[in-house]
Amino acid sequence: MLKIENVTKVFFPGTINEKMALDNINLEVNKGDVICVIGSNGSGKSTLFNMIAGTFPVTSGKISLMDKDITNLAEYKRAFQIGRIFQDPTKGTSANMSIADNMILAYKKGMRGLRFSLNKEMREHFKELLEPIHLSDRLEDNVGLLSGGQRQALTLLMTTLSNPSLMLLDEHTAALDPVNADIVMNLTKRYIERDRLTAMMVTHNMQFAIDYGNRLIMMDEGHIIFDIKEDEKKKLTVPILVDMFRSARNKEFANDEALLTT
DSSP states (O other): OEEEEEEEEEESTTSTTOEEEEEEEEEEEOTTOEEEEEEOTTSSHHHHHHHHHTSSOOSEEEEEETTEEOTTOOHHHHTTTEEEEOSSGGGSSOTTSBHHHHHHHHHHHHSTTOOOOOOHHHHHHHHHHHGGGTOTTOTTSBGGGSOHHHHHHHHHHHHHHTOOSEEEEESTTTTSOHHHHHHHHHHHHHHHHHHTOOEEEEOSOHHHHHHSSSEEEEEETTEEEEEEEHHHHHTOOHHHHHHHHHHHHSSOOOOHHHHHTO
16 A cells, blocks of 8 residues: 655755665555554654655655555645645644635545535535534634634544545644543544544554554654554553663663653
8 A cells, every 4th residue: 555665865965964864664554554653753753754745855765655656756746645634733724714615625635626516515514524523513714713623623524535545643633732632533533443544643652652553663763663563562561662662772762751641
């Protein structure tokens, strides 16, 4: 489904600021996988997502999606198949447009070439979709009037409307207060299960990474050091995972936030 082969990313090559962000990464994501990605700051998590999304070009290697080479495909073209939700709730919606107009754009992204208008039937459909996030009576309100939690919930809904082959969740609850973070996370679980989506999710919470999804990837210094699946993942605890990291890398896990939020 997604195949990453020998992907390396070097920033500022040949300069005093040269930085190896990803070092010969290999990864295969199967349809239906829900993968939690964890690692300390600077481990390469965000760079990995940026390589998949096409935000930055790879230095070397190959990326394929649905058996098509997308290594050199522009980010805006990948966006038709890859849905990405960022930590910042303002990035996934257009603040100066209504909720209805934002949702129409999401539908158009998922159904290129089809034309439709916001008729009575579509309006009722939108209201039904918005009911779980308590926005069904605000269809004509500008998105800029919503709270951060409401905007992130709407972004999540809109991403599913575009029917992505792969969804990238880049710490999408980290900027929210605990109540809204729980709401958005529960919606995430619901939508992924309902639509049988394939997803990769960066998280700073080790316990969450253990509890959620069918795979756990841990990164460090631009390498994937663990790819733990299914039954093996179910046996994990935070102390076991920390010990595995210590043994593999001969150092302590350097993200206190990940440990404190367990």
